[in-house]
Each structure stands twice: as C-alpha cells, then as structure tokens.
Amino acid sequence: MSDPRAHVEVRGLTMAFGTRVVQEHLDFRIGRGEIFVIMGDSGCGKSTLMRHMIGLNRPSQGDVLYDGEPLWEADDDARERLVDRFGVLYQGSALWSSMTLEENVALPLAERKRLPPREAGDVARLKLALVGLAGFEGHYPAEISGGMRKRAGLARAMALDPEILYFDEPSAGLDPLSSRRLDDLILELRASSGTTIVLVTHELPSIFELGDNAVFLDAERKTMIASGRPQDLKDSDEPKVRAFLARGRL
C-alpha cells in the first residue's frame, strides 16, 4: 500500500546500467509541500536517482509513485499526465540554446497548455520577472551569466505551475551570493505556492537552510544509509553521514 500522505514515494527502487548496479533498495516518501534533499558523496547516483524519478531512466526494479499513481507501471498517456505535474531545473540549466529566454519559457506553455503565442509570451515574461530577469526576455542563454541561466531555468521549470519541482545541483558553479539568492527563491516558491521541492545537492548550507527531510546515498554500499531531518542526521549512527554533514570535522 502507498502512504496516503506521501506526495511522492520511491518504492523498492533499484537503478542499474546493464549489470552495473548504481543504487538498490531505495525506499522513501516525500510529503506534500516538503523540501526534500537527496544527498551523498560525488558519484553515488544522486542525479541518476532524479532521472529515474522524472521519467528519463527506467528503473531495473521498483517504481516511483505520485499520489499513489505509479510512474513506470503506467502506460505512455498516463505517464505523460504525471510528467506534466512536475518541473525540472537541470544542473547546467539545459535552456534551449537556439531560443531566447522568453521563447524558452513560452514553449511549454504553447505546446502543453495550447496558449496562443501572445498569452504564452505574457506568462513567460511574468515568470522571468518572478526570478528577477525582467528585461532579459530577448536574450539568448549564451548571452547571460551562469546564475542568470539558473534563474531562467527555474522560470521555465515553473512555467506550467508544477506541483513538484526538481532541482539538480542548483548551486553548482554559482558564487556564494548567487547561490544564496537561489536558495531564497526556492524558499519563497514553497511559501507562496506550496510546491513540493526535491533538491539534489551536496551543498551543506543549502541542505541545512532548505531541507525539511533528506536521504543519504552511499556510493560504496550502493544504497541509502540514512534518512530524516538534516539537523537530526548530524547525530546519525552512520559515521559517514556525520562526517559528511560536519564537512569531515568530527
């Protein structure tokens, strides 16, 4: 049975490429409106787990449930409906380089919501303004800084008013101020719209500042070795988790 309170549930998930297992027996639940952190050392499979949760990689075992509805057992139409419920900010922003920022944000509105170009443009400009990019609508991704690209990526991820937002290493490559601004933006987003947020990161300030709950993936044991509130995990029974959260200073 799925947990009725869980917005997202990862159940018995095993990720493998051929015979190489990345992570196995992953089980955790994410509550509605929660900011959930997936953390672990480099190469443990955090981003790969996110790709399995958003429908890009098929798990070798297990499933991901959204309000109890399985993502991978579903047929293509049902999966497409589920995919419509979340937005993703990729590590490198993944903005479409041949389109302006406005076109990037307007495209999903035009294609998925069938908005006429003018209305899609209006909503796109609003979303860009919400992330502080008013006036940059006509710029191409190559013409703006890394931090601005992240914010534009966030505007595009928010375009369809998703229930769940996935962030893959949002602070990667950002200076501390830009990183802080992005963290504030995530908090504001949750406060204003109650969006469930899944954060893949190993940035300790973001983990403690943002995370309501977290799961720790271990590269050597190839499974999750701890879960709970980040503050509580500082006193985890697992030395590796304690060391990770104390930045090695025990």
Added chain:
Amino acid sequence: MDVERDDGDVRVRLGGRFTLAEGPPATDAVERELDRTSAARVVFVADRLEAWDSALVSFVFAVAALAAERGKSVDTSALPAGARKLVELSLAVRPRVMPAAPPEDDALTARVGKVALKAWGTAGDGLTFLGETLLAFGALLRGRARFRRVDLLHALESAGVGALGIVALINLLIGAVLAFVGAVQLQQFGASIYVANLVAIGVTRELGALMTGIVMAGRTGASFAAVLGTMTVNEEVDALQTMGLKPVEFLVLPRVLATSLMLPALTAYADVLGILGGTFVGVTMLDLGAVEYLRTTQSSLALRHVLIGLGKSVAFGMAVAITGCYYGVRCGRSAAAVGQATTKAVVMGIVMVVVVDALFTVLMHLLRL
C-alpha cells in the same frame, strides 16, 4: 640513494638531487631489500639531500605502497617538512578497493560474438528510431505533430540554400569528368556526340542524386549530429522530454522533412550543372557545337531518368537526415562523444546513401525502367 639494514629497520638514505629533471628514482633496490628482510619498518634518512620536488614525494609514496603490501610501516620523520606533509596528504585517503572486473575472454569466437551482439543492438535501436520517426510522420499527416515551424524553416535553409555552392561545384566537375572520360573512349569510334547522351543519362539518373546525397551526408548529416549531440550533452533533449515534448517530433521531424524536401530540389539543380559541365568539355575539347550538344542531350533524356534520380534523392535525404539525427540524439554525455557521433553520422550517412542507391538500381532493373 643507498638501501641498508640497521637495527631491524630498512634504512633508505637519500642523497644528492631528487628532482623530476634528474628523473624519478627506481624502487627496485628497496623492493629487493623488503623481500629479503623481516624488518618491520622502512626509515627514510635525508641528511645528504640537496634538492627535491615531486620526484622525491613520488618515490616515497611508491615505497610506502610496497611496504604496506608487505605489512611494514614507514617512518618519514627525517624527510624535509614540506615533503613529509605531501607524503602524509597522499597517504591520508585509503585507495578505494574496486571489485575486480571479470576476466576478458579474448578468444576469437568471444570477440566475434561481442561485435555481433553490439551490431545487433545498434541495428535494433536504429530500427526503433526509424519506427519513432515514421510515427512522427504519421502524426504530421494527421496534423498532430508538435514542432516549431521556425525550426523547419531553419532546416530548409540549412539543407537547401546553404548547400547550393558546394553542390554546384561538385556536380559541375562530375559532369565535366564524366564527359572527359567518355570522350576519350568514344572518340576512338568516331562517336563523340554520344558524350552528350552519356552525361545526360549518367548525371540525371545516377550521379546527380548520388553526389548530392554524399555531399549532404558530409555537410547536413554531420551538422544535425553535432547540433543534436550538443543538445543531448547539455540536457536540452532531457528538458524537452520532461516538458512532455517528444524529441523525435520536435527535433528530428523538421530536419528529416526539410532534408527530404530539399534533396530533390538540389538534385535538379545538380543535374543542370552536371550537364553544363559536360557541355563545357564537349564544346571545348570535342569541337561539338553547344546547340548540337544540347539538342542531343534533350533527345536522349527521357523523363523517367530524371524522375528516377529525383525519386532516389528523396530517399537519400531521409537516409542522411535520419542517420545524422539518430547519432545526435543517441550521443553520449561528453564533448568527445559529440565528435564521435558526428564522425559516425558522416560515415554511416554515406554508407546508407550508397546502399539505398544500390537497392534502387536493383529495383529499377526488376521493373525494367
């Protein structure tokens, strides 16, 4: 460097210059001594050391690994402070023990089997991609395909107008070469005028389409693979998928459509230039009149030759575009993978053009066309 035994220790006495310029010292002497002795410790003595850099640290690191393998400890306290710290840093993290890879079976049958399985997998994946592209065409015919019209226009420009120069040059030269080679033979029989027939039929039925297809495989197919490969590396293709947009419809369909539409137009253009190349050789080398040459061309050229060439070119366009897009969308996740995808797209694109041409030739022979 001297290696000696003293008070139950192995003493490694370092003297002179231990720098990369002198070359890192060998550890053989230390290893031999470690194998001979039951001493529990290796002690480094550096009282005669004149200069050091990474060569020293690398030597001590290697000796420490040899000692650890034999259950012996290492005393680095006599090393210069900087070198000691670097050695401590290099030994601070235990090397990660990776599970041993299963031994490779390098028998001929195993290698052939692996290659065959890989080829089978690629063929299956290629067919899946072809099926997805045909489904996208089906959606287009039903008016349900989703892609940006501006992307189609860009692809039309890139696969059409952008290729005019190179297509013109290649086909002008091909027509001239064909006329020249034909003239050398036909002059012996006093049948120079038949050069016009040779060029007209050869270019319109075969070479115009074939050469244009090959040029487009190297130009447009490579471009598609590079662009889509870069989009794959930058997760732009993933972003389309998570926005509920189908990459095959959104990225592949406009490119295949544009190339399939533009190839016949380019082939018609190539045919004209090929005949012009032949005319130039006929007039300047064979002393044929231009009007006479063109009249002979006109009388020898049946419509079916032109139509067969144009029909082939549609298939060439699809083959080149689908191959380029396939290798782009299936690109790995690194810059090197984009290069590999582009190379594969060009090679396989040319192979596909020639294979499709051969199939057409057999089919036309069976149909007596």
